[in-house]
Amino acid sequence: MSVQAVPTGHSAAFVRSEPAPSLAPPFASTGWIGWTRANLFGTPFNAVMTVLVALLFVWAVPPLVRFLLIDAVWSGSGRDACLETAARPEVGACWAFVRENLAYFTYGSYPIGGRWRVDVFFVMLAFGTGWLLWLDAPRRGLGALYFFGIFPIVSFFLLYGLPPLGLEIVDTSRWGGILITVVVSVVGIVVSLPLGILLALGRRSQMPAVKIVSVVFIEFVRAVPLITVLFMASVMLPLFLPPGWPPDKLVRALVGVALFSSAYMAEVVRAGLAAIPKGQWEAASALGLGYWQSLRFVVLPPALRITIPNILNTYVGLFKDTTLVFFVGIFDFLQTIETAREDPNWATPVTSASGYAFAAVVYLICCYSMSRYAAGIERRLARSDRR
Amino acid sequence: MASVEAGDVKVALRPASAEAAVEIRGLHKWFGEFQVLRDVDLTLRRGERIVVCGPSGSGKSTLIRCINGLEQFQQGGLVVDGIALGNDVKALAQVRRDVGMVFQQFNLFPHLTVLENCTLAPINVRKMPQKQAEEVALKFLKRVRIPEQADKYPGQLSGGQQQRVAIARALCMSPKLMLFDEPTSALDPEMVKEVLDTMVQLAMDGMTMIVVTHEMGFARQVADRVVFMDAGQIVEINTPEEFFNHPQHERTKLFLSQILK
Numbered sequence: 001m002s003v004q005a006v007p008t009g010h011s012a013a014f015v016r017s018e019p020a021p022s023l024a025p026p027f028a029s030t031g032w033i034g035w036t037r038a039n040l041f042g043t044p045f046n047a048v049m050t051v052l053v054a055l056l057f058v059w060a061v062p063p064l065v066r067f068l069l070i071d072a073v074w075s076g077s078g079r080d081a082c083l084e085t086a087a088r089p090e091v092g093a094c095w096a097f098v099r100e101n102l103a104y105f106t107y108g109s110y111p112i113g114g115r116w117r118v119d120v121f122f123v124m125l126a127f128g129t130g131w132l133l134w135l136d137a138p139r140r141g142l143g144a145l146y147f148f149g150i151f152p153i154v155s156f157f158l159l160y161g162l163p164p165l166g167l168e169i170v171d172t173s174r175w176g177g178i179l180i181t182v183v184v185s186v187v188g189i190v191v192s193l194p195l196g197i198l199l200a201l202g203r204r205s206q207m208p209a210v211k212i213v214s215v216v217f218i219e220f221v222r223a224v225p226l227i228t229v230l231f232m233a234s235v236m237l238p239l240f241l242p243p244g245w246p247p248d249k250l251v252r253a254l255v256g257v258a259l260f261s262s263a264y265m266a267e268v269v270r271a272g273l274a275a276i277p278k279g280q281w282e283a284a285s286a287l288g289l290g291y292w293q294s295l296r297f298v299v300l301p302p303a304l305r306i307t308i309p310n311i312l313n314t315y316v317g318l319f320k321d322t323t324l325v326f327f328v329g330i331f332d333f334l335q336t337i338e339t340a341r342e343d344p345n346w347a348t349p350v351t352s353a354s355g356y357a358f359a360a361v362v363y364l365i366c367c368y369s370m371s372r373y374a375a376g377i378e379r380r381l382a383r384s385d386r387r
Numbered sequence: 388m389a390s391v392e393a394g395d396v397k398v399a400l401r402p403a404s405a406e407a408a409v410e411i412r413g414l415h416k417w418f419g420e421f422q423v424l425r426d427v428d429l430t431l432r433r434g435e436r437i438v439v440c441g442p443s444g445s446g447k448s449t450l451i452r453c454i455n456g457l458e459q460f461q462q463g464g465l466v467v468d469g470i471a472l473g474n475d476v477k478a479l480a481q482v483r484r485d486v487g488m489v490f491q492q493f494n495l496f497p498h499l500t501v502l503e504n505c506t507l508a509p510i511n512v513r514k515m516p517q518k519q520a521e522e523v524a525l526k527f528l529k530r531v532r533i534p535e536q537a538d539k540y541p542g543q544l545s546g547g548q549q550q551r552v553a554i555a556r557a558l559c560m561s562p563k564l565m566l567f568d569e570p571t572s573a574l575d576p577e578m579v580k581e582v583l584d585t586m587v588q589l590a591m592d593g594m595t596m597i598v599v600t601h602e603m604g605f606a607r608q609v610a611d612r613v614v615f616m617d618a619g620q621i622v623e624i625n626t627p628e629e630f631f632n633h634p635q636h637e638r639t640k641l642f643l644s645q646i647l648k
Contacts, residue, residue, distance in 0.1 A: 282457055283494035287508035287560060288484040297507055302498045 067092040068357065075099070082348040094346070094354040101340045105358075108176015108331050117158050117167065118179050124151055124158075125186065133373060135380070148190055159183070172250035176331035178362070180250075184257055184322040184332065189315055191258035196265025197300070200273055203266065214266070221263035226321050230256045234328040253325045261318045268314055272307035273299065306381065312374035316367045334359055407466070408433045408564050408595045409454055414463035416449060416619075423449050424460065425619045431564075436596045438606040438627075441616035442642060447599045450616070451566045454597070455486045468563055484512055487557030491569040493549045495541035501528065501552050502537040505559045513560065520559070527555040531585050547578030551585050558589075565589070567598040601646065607631060615639050 029038075041047040071092030073082045082094035098105075107115050128151050131143035159179075161169035175183070202214030221229065233256030234249060276299050284294035304311070326335040337355040340346070409431040416424035423446045431437055439447045452458040453465060456472060456479045465472045467482045496504050505524035509515040515523070528534040531551040533544075541549050550570055557565060567586065571579045583605050590596060590609045600606070606613050606627055613630040615623040615638075623636045631647075634640045 277492075277494075279490060279492050279494040280496065283488075283490060283496070285457060286455055286483060286486075286488040286490075287556070288480060288512040289508060290480070293511055297511065298496050305498070 066090075067353075079344075079346050079348050079351075082346070082350055082354075084349075091348075091350055093357055094348060094350045095358075097340075097346045097348075097351055097354055098358045100346070101336075101343075104340060105177045105333060105336050107179055108336055109174040110176065110179065111170060111174065114168070114170055117170075121155050121158055121179075122182070124155065125182065135377075148194070152187075152190060172248055175250065177336040178333045180325070180330060181319075181322050181333040183250075184254060184325055184330075185315075185319045187254045188257045188261040188318045188322070192261035192265040192314075192318070193269075193311070195258070195262035197269050199262060199266035200269035201295070203270055204273060218263045218266050221260055222267070226257070226260050227324050227327055229260045230324060230328050232256065233259075249328065250330060253328050253330055257318070257322065257325070260321075261314065264314050264317075265311070268307055268310045269303070271310065272303035275306055276303050308377045308381075309374040312370050312377075316370050319366060319370070320363065333362065407431065408435070408468055409597070410464070410466040411450075411454075412464040412466075414450075414453065414460050414465060416446075416453065416458065416460040416462075423619050424453070427463070427619075427621055429614065429621065429624075431595065431597060433563075434593050434595055435611045436590050436594075436598070436609050437612050437614055438610040439597060439599045439614045439616060440601060440603075440606065440642075441622075445616040446619040447616050448568050451488075451568055451597050451599055454564075454566060455483050455488055457488075484560060485563045486566060487560055487562035487564070488566045489550070489553050489557055489568065489570045491573050493541070493546070493553045493573070495549055495553055495556070497541050500538050500540055501533075501544070504541065504552060505556045508556075509559050524555070524559050527558045528552070530558070530588075531555045545578060546574045547581045550574065550578075550582045554582075554585055554589070564595045564597070567596065567600065569599050569601070571600065571602055603631070603647065615642065617642070 039046075040050045069092070071090045073091065073094050073096050076082065076094075076096035077100065081096050082091055084091050103112075103115070107118050110118055128143065128147040131137050132140070132147050137143060157165075157167065159170065159175070160172070161167045163169065199214050199218055202210045203218060205211045205214070230253055234252045237252050237255065280298055280302075281294060284298040289297065323332055323334045325332050326338075331339070337359050341352045341355040407430050409429070411427055411429040414424055414427040415422065427446075427450060429437075429450075439450065441447050449458055453460050453472075454467060468485055470478050470482055472478060472482060495501075496507070499507065502521060502524055505528065506515075506517065506520040509520040509523060510517055513520075525534055525537065528537055531554055533548055533551055533555075536544055536548060536552070541552065544552065554570075570586070571582050574582060579602070583602060586596075586598070586605065587609055596609075598605070598610075610627050612624055613627050614621055615630070615634075615636070617638050623630070623634065623639045625635070630639070631643065634643055
């Protein structure tokens with residue numbers, strides 16, 4: 001038997017005698033040239049898409065800018081300001097109309113003398129929201145107490161009135177505009193999270209009775225449109241309650257919105273709870289922590305943290321859905337625009353478009369900032385994902 | 388001393404006494420139709436260290452999880468430190484306060500720092516003031532030799548360090564009994580030793596322990612008795628010496644021949 005020779009120059013063993021030098025990257029693979037090549041024109045399909053999107057921008061953006069900014073009318077006190085004339089054949093958005101009605105869009109028919117109360121409410125809301133959303137803020141526990149405890153009570157008396165303190169009663173039928181949109185959203189947001197957590201826990205409960213009640217409630221509410229829930233809340237709720245209670249149209253709508261959003265929130269929270277490994281519950285139990293203690297200290301904090309983007313997504317949907325309260329006769333932000341645009345004093349071809357454009361901008365700012373915040377949280381979670 | 392019955396081998400080394408830390412009598416447990424524990428009898432004296440071994444699925448983990456009520460049993464008796472476990476919620480809470488457990492997967496709380504992991508239960512279950520709880524926690528973190536990691540999060544530590552934190556966390560409740568459920572099975576090989584060393588030290592300090600493990604070196608070194616389980620029953624109980632050198636039951640011999648090669 002012959003011994004097979006090892007091919008010359010190739011040894012099975014290898015020992016590096018000196019480190020490989022580090023080289024600069026080749027030209028055109030870095031910087032903006034590299035980025036463009038790699039991301040915009042990387043493949044033929046990519047290049048076609050890049051060109052198509054660029055064309056879409058060229059087609060859509062300039063007219064929009066012309067309407068919203070360049071040809072827009074910024075001041076004036078009546079329809080004449082926004083009419084086409086020989087000197088000005090092109091009229092863009094009639095911002096004068098929006099400016100004139102801004103107070104109405106914000107407060108509805110809230111008495112002019114009491115509008116400072118609404119302003120205080122807005123400031124308190126901004127303060128509380130900021131405190132809660134800023135994750136590194138000091139004393140966030142106190143912030144939560146403020147937002148979910150103190151703020152709602154103070155707001156109620158501030159907005160509705162407290163005669164002993166000189167705050168006269170303002171009937172909710174006079175509330176309107178952004179105030180209503182914000183109140184309905186905030187009530188939905190504030191109520192739906194705790195209620196949603198309870199429903200989610202109920203749905204995961206070992207106790208059949210609790211579980212059935214939760215499942216039936218969640219599935220029933222999710223199976224009907226919000227508009228149906230609102231009609232039921234405003235028409236059917238009074239049938240089940242003693243006459244004259246609750247008398248208020250807004251309260252009934254708030255109950256409807258809160259229950260509706262709770263059902264959605266329950267499903268969002270349930271996903272978060274399901275993501276927490278069983279071992280966390282077991283470790284907490286083994287240390288002697290009870291059910292609610294385990295929940296509060298061990299399970300809920302990470303479960304809610306990972307669901308923050310989904311919770312905010314639900315809030316974005318809720319915020320937009322609040323416009324539906326119009327169907328039960330409540331003047332939310334969109335409805336005030338709807339009313340104002342029919343004002344004969346401002347009857348021009350561009351009034352409606354201007355009003356709707358304004359609504360779009362306001363909703364866009366609110367919803368986009370919520371979704372940016374959610375994206376920020378997601379990045380932060382990805383960074384600090386320590387498991 | 389050893390009474391050997393034909394077929395089912397049970398070795399009673401010492402009589403059960405009032406000194407029992409854990410007393411298990413005729414314990415049966417089913418998962419649905421499947422019986423996971425059959426007629427388990429075991430008494431653990433205070434200060435005693437027992438190693439439970441056996442093939443996977445033999446019911447070792449289920450048995451020790453019954454001791455702190457993470458699993459419920461359907462038949463038989465289980466007394467932990469004088470408290471009978473059954474349907475009594477208060478008794479269960481009492482037992483859990485006094486029994487520490489270390490899991491295969493560590494199960495540290497990822498959103499809390501190492502120190503907070505250790506102080507959570509003392510503060511909220513034992514109602515210890517925070518400052519005192521932190522002192523206790525640091526004492527035990529020193530004992531498992533990682534006091535410098537107190538402010539880190541579990542995810543920043545190696546597996547071995549995490550498991551040592553888990554041991555410290557359990558110790559902070561000053562348990563009368565420690566349960567270890569395969570504490571080294573999820574670790575990279577080079578980290579097994581640091582955890583075992585901690586456990587050996589704990590044993591030398593006189594802690595009462597039940598350890599489910601396949602680390603036979605640890606069993607030889609530390610255990611007072613070794614319990615071998617198969618198919619939900621205790622097949623053999625013996626001193627480590629006898630167990631490893633002169634196993635009685637055929638099943639034990641087979642098991643040992645497989646794991647010791």
